[in-house]
Structure formats: C-alpha cells, structure tokens
Amino acid sequence: MTSMAQIELEHVDKHYGQFHALKDINLTIPKGSFVALVGPSGCGKSTLLRSLAGLESISGGTMKIAGERMNGVPPRRRDVAMVFQSYALYPHMTVRENLTYSMRLNRRPKEECEKAAKDVAAITGLDELLDRYPRQLSGGQRQRVAMGRAIIRDPKAFLFDEPLSNLDAALRVHMRKEIRSLHDRLRATSVYVTHDQVEAMTMADHVVVLRDGIIEQQGAPLELYDHPANRFVAGFIGSPAMNFIDAAVSETGDAIVLEGLDAVLPIDRRLQPGRQVKAGLRPEHLRLGAPENSSIRLEIAVVEFTGAASYLSSATDPELTIFHAGRVEVKSGEVVGVSIAPELVHLFDPVTEERILAQSGSE
Ligand SMILES: Nc1ncnc2c1ncn2[C@@H]1O[C@H](COP(=O)(O)OP(=O)(O)O)[C@@H](O)[C@H]1O
Ligand SMILES: [Mg+2]
Incomplete structure (x- = not known):
C-alpha cells in the first residue's frame, strides 16, 4: 500500500437548507494515521465522512486529499474507500466475488483479480473462505470481507462509518483490535466514525470530539482524558463518566x-x-x-x-x-x-x- 495520502479540511461548512450541520471544521489527518471522529448521535460525524467521500457537497471551505483540492470532485475520482457495516456485502456473491467486485466492474483481467483476491484474503485471514457466501460466514468474517473489499482498491484513505455497530459486544471488542492491527500492518490513512468513546480511545492515534457540528477538542486519546478542554469533553470521554x-x-x-x-x-x-x-x-x-x-x-x-x-x-x-x-x-x-x-x-x-x-x- 503506497498510495496513502494526507487529508486536510480548512474552514469546512455544511448547510442542509437552514440547518448548519458542520461549522468551520479545521482538521489535518496525516498520511498513515488513524483518526476517530466521535460524538453523540446527530453531531455531524456521518456528514463529515460523506463530505470527504464526495457523497455530500460542502457549503464552504476547502477539502484536500494528497494536496489536491477535492471540492466538487465526484466520489469515484476521489479514490477513497468507505467501509460500511458488514451487511453491505452482496449476498448472492462469494467472498472472492465480493472482494473483486470493483475490479471486475473495471474489467480487470481474471488472473489479476484472482491474485488480488488471494493477497487480500491473506492480509485479512480469509484464505479458506473465498468460495463461501456471506450467509455462511460469522459476523466477524463478514466484517473482514467488507474491509478486504476496501483494501483491494488500494485507496488513498479508508473511511469507516460505525462499521461495528451491528455486532454483539464481544465481537465488537475483537474486531476493534483486528481493524487496528490491520491498520498497523497497512499504515492506511483511516478516518473512523463512532459514537462510542471507548472505541475511539482504544483504536485511534488522534481523536476528534464533535458536538453540534463543532470540533470541541482534538488530540491524542490520553491528552483528551487528562486535559479535557471543556465540560462536554470531560463528560464524554471516560467511563464511567466524570x-x-x-x-x-x-x-x-x-x-x-x-x-x-x-x-x-x-x-x-x-x-x-x-x-x-x-x-x-x-x-x-x-x-x-x-x-x-x-x-x-x-x-x-x-x-x-x-x-x-x-x-x-x-x-x-x-x-x-x-x-x-x-x-x-x-x-x-x-x-x-x-x-x-x-x-x-x-x-x-x-x-x-x-x-x-x-x-x-x-x-
Ligand atoms: N440530508 C439531510 N438533510 C437534512 N438534514 C440532515 C441530512 N443529513 C443529516 N442531517 C442532519 O444533520 C445532522 C448531522 O447528521 P449526521 O451527520 O448523520 O450525524 P451523526 O452521523 O453524527 O449521527 C443531524 O441533525 C441530521 O438530522
Ligand atoms: Mg452517523
């Protein structure tokens, strides 16, 4: 994985009609880092992620990927991969077919698809499961296929929108570690959205706390824990709460x-x-x-x-x-x-x- 990139947001604003969903967001996501966007439901996490992916247009400010201005660039030309919850797999396709879906869409040669599927299966531990259908997989295995499908595209960044929220508590804890160790191996620039502060604290190098479309504080996990900038962050980070x-x-x-x-x-x-x-x-x-x-x-x-x-x-x-x-x-x-x-x-x-x-x- 060599194509990873830095992401920069400068004075980003997003309005939905009268509603001001993102307010003057300034954020640098260094190449190869794992950044979590965390905050209560409705604070603008998905809006920010979807704006990065180009699925929402922003109302003001500048968004750059690898130094290139992305405002107005369509999603498929941004070269970022969204990782959704595991149910976003195609049920009638095998693991191999799910993994290589985007390559086949782009009419890549069969051998190239097969080699990529094998490589990604090795990275994600799916080697033995390439011929199975999603219904024949556990929740954790399905989540790995969803990850693998993103990895195979060799994108500039991975964007995760609460990918673990459908899994039971034990599997969530397991997948948290699995995604993090995959990140440590691939060093892929990753932006991870969650409402779960424990997930944010344990997975990310850098945590961004959002409330009502505003960045309340950002920093290393323990920096936020030790020196919360305000009462909101103090009450949000840490369990049981302050x-x-x-x-x-x-x-x-x-x-x-x-x-x-x-x-x-x-x-x-x-x-x-x-x-x-x-x-x-x-x-x-x-x-x-x-x-x-x-x-x-x-x-x-x-x-x-x-x-x-x-x-x-x-x-x-x-x-x-x-x-x-x-x-x-x-x-x-x-x-x-x-x-x-x-x-x-x-x-x-x-x-x-x-x-x-x-x-x-x-x-
Ligand atoms: N398409 C839309 N039109 C109008 N309001 C929206 C739209 N999408 C999201 N919102 C509003 O923007 C706010 C942020 O939403 P969202 O980014 O989905 O929050 P989060 O992912 O943090 O839960 C919410 O108040 C939501 O109701
Ligand atoms: Mg959301």
Missing part, C-alpha cells in the same frame, strides 16, 4: 468547597476566593478511606460488583460514582470516606464550561 459538582473557591484560594456535600478539597492552583466553579472528579480517581481521614464523607446507596471491580453510588445530592478496581467491603447505607489528589481535580467555568487553567498559566 462526576460534576458545583463548588466555590475557598477564602484561601487553594481549595474548593463542594456544594451539598459539606466538603473541602485542596486544589493544585490558586484561584480567586469565592469564585464559582464546576468541579469534575473522575470515578476512578476517588479513593476510599476511613471517614475521619478523608475530605469527603458519603453515604453509599448502591454497590455493584463486576468481579474485577466495584462501582459505588452515593446517596448524596449530588450523587457521586466511585470506581474501585477490586472488591470492597462496603454495604448499602454505610458511610465511607473519599479523597482525591489535588492535581486530579478538574475545574470548569460554570458559564462558559471551559477548563479553568491555573491563574499563573502554568498548566
């Missing part, structure tokens, strides 16, 4: 007072005393301890065990969720102590919802 609590900066400026919980948490920066903030505490950063030695005391309402981990929900208002790796001896109705390292307390402006940086700007 706890949010209204708070006010203490008189000393180096702690916050949590509303409704009668608790004071030290913070690692100095802020204006009395300033209202929204505190964000990740469930996995809350540490259980003796109530008398902890900053927060919580009555626990529900304890859930998955075997490997425990999830505790407090009976307080606001409710807090605590994730504990391993088992706990806590029962419903019990009061526990909880603390958190000052540098792990996220702070957001309650009005703008932007992350509050240290006043020294040292963050």
Whole structure:
C-alpha cells in the first residue's frame, strides 16, 4: 500500500437548507494515521465522512486529499474507500466475488483479480473462505470481507462509518483490535466514525470530539482524558463518566468547597476566593478511606460488583460514582470516606464550561 495520502479540511461548512450541520471544521489527518471522529448521535460525524467521500457537497471551505483540492470532485475520482457495516456485502456473491467486485466492474483481467483476491484474503485471514457466501460466514468474517473489499482498491484513505455497530459486544471488542492491527500492518490513512468513546480511545492515534457540528477538542486519546478542554469533553470521554459538582473557591484560594456535600478539597492552583466553579472528579480517581481521614464523607446507596471491580453510588445530592478496581467491603447505607489528589481535580467555568487553567498559566 503506497498510495496513502494526507487529508486536510480548512474552514469546512455544511448547510442542509437552514440547518448548519458542520461549522468551520479545521482538521489535518496525516498520511498513515488513524483518526476517530466521535460524538453523540446527530453531531455531524456521518456528514463529515460523506463530505470527504464526495457523497455530500460542502457549503464552504476547502477539502484536500494528497494536496489536491477535492471540492466538487465526484466520489469515484476521489479514490477513497468507505467501509460500511458488514451487511453491505452482496449476498448472492462469494467472498472472492465480493472482494473483486470493483475490479471486475473495471474489467480487470481474471488472473489479476484472482491474485488480488488471494493477497487480500491473506492480509485479512480469509484464505479458506473465498468460495463461501456471506450467509455462511460469522459476523466477524463478514466484517473482514467488507474491509478486504476496501483494501483491494488500494485507496488513498479508508473511511469507516460505525462499521461495528451491528455486532454483539464481544465481537465488537475483537474486531476493534483486528481493524487496528490491520491498520498497523497497512499504515492506511483511516478516518473512523463512532459514537462510542471507548472505541475511539482504544483504536485511534488522534481523536476528534464533535458536538453540534463543532470540533470541541482534538488530540491524542490520553491528552483528551487528562486535559479535557471543556465540560462536554470531560463528560464524554471516560467511563464511567466524570462526576460534576458545583463548588466555590475557598477564602484561601487553594481549595474548593463542594456544594451539598459539606466538603473541602485542596486544589493544585490558586484561584480567586469565592469564585464559582464546576468541579469534575473522575470515578476512578476517588479513593476510599476511613471517614475521619478523608475530605469527603458519603453515604453509599448502591454497590455493584463486576468481579474485577466495584462501582459505588452515593446517596448524596449530588450523587457521586466511585470506581474501585477490586472488591470492597462496603454495604448499602454505610458511610465511607473519599479523597482525591489535588492535581486530579478538574475545574470548569460554570458559564462558559471551559477548563479553568491555573491563574499563573502554568498548566
Ligand atoms: N440530508 C439531510 N438533510 C437534512 N438534514 C440532515 C441530512 N443529513 C443529516 N442531517 C442532519 O444533520 C445532522 C448531522 O447528521 P449526521 O451527520 O448523520 O450525524 P451523526 O452521523 O453524527 O449521527 C443531524 O441533525 C441530521 O438530522
Ligand atoms: Mg452517523
């Protein structure tokens, strides 16, 4: 695979009539990278992907593939491959025929088709299955055929639109790894759309979080997790989701007072005393301890065990969720102590919802 290319979007806008679906999208997808577009349903992910493929025209801005302006270029001349959910296979064709469909359309010689089918089958692990029909394949095998059909075209980029959403949970986890390892071998420029933040975080080198047609933040997966730019990204990335609590900066400026919980948490920066903030505490950063030695005391309402981990929900208002790796001896109705390292307390402006940086700007 040598024809992979960089993709650039500059000030891309898309209107559907009055509806503004994409708003000033600026994004560079480096050659050979795996980029995930993630966000809630309706945020514009498919619109962005379909615009890249040329299936939608954009209303403004510039879109480039391999440095070449793509505005107005028809889909078949863009040389990108869309990978759909597995059911997009032709049911009356064998795996071999499905794989070579585009080549046969282009009247490639039979031997060339056969060689390409064998090569792609070897890459995707379909060697033994070339003569089967889609109905004779498992969900995962069908997904591999869908991938293989894209690979055989040797496109400039792969575009995935929620390809795993029809598969059951276990197969989804398996295919996630399979697609990623295929990417590691082919180094194909890949744009992967999903509403599932875990899928985005685990598969991509670079994650782009979209909301209402706007890029809220983009960066390496752990960069988004560690330094969410705003409350939306903070709540969207991470599972179970971050706890949010209204708070006010203490008189000393180096702690916050949590509303409704009668608790004071030290913070690692100095802020204006009395300033209202929204505190964000990740469930996995809350540490259980003796109530008398902890900053927060919580009555626990529900304890859930998955075997490997425990999830505790407090009976307080606001409710807090605590994730504990391993088992706990806590029962419903019990009061526990909880603390958190000052540098792990996220702070957001309650009005703008932007992350509050240290006043020294040292963050
Ligand atoms: N052809 C269309 N005409 C009008 N509105 C559309 C059309 N396609 C999508 N939309 C709207 O644009 C928004 C983004 O849609 P889409 O890109 O499909 O979202 P996602 O893939 O993130 O779920 C949604 O509000 C959707 O209703
Ligand atoms: Mg979609």
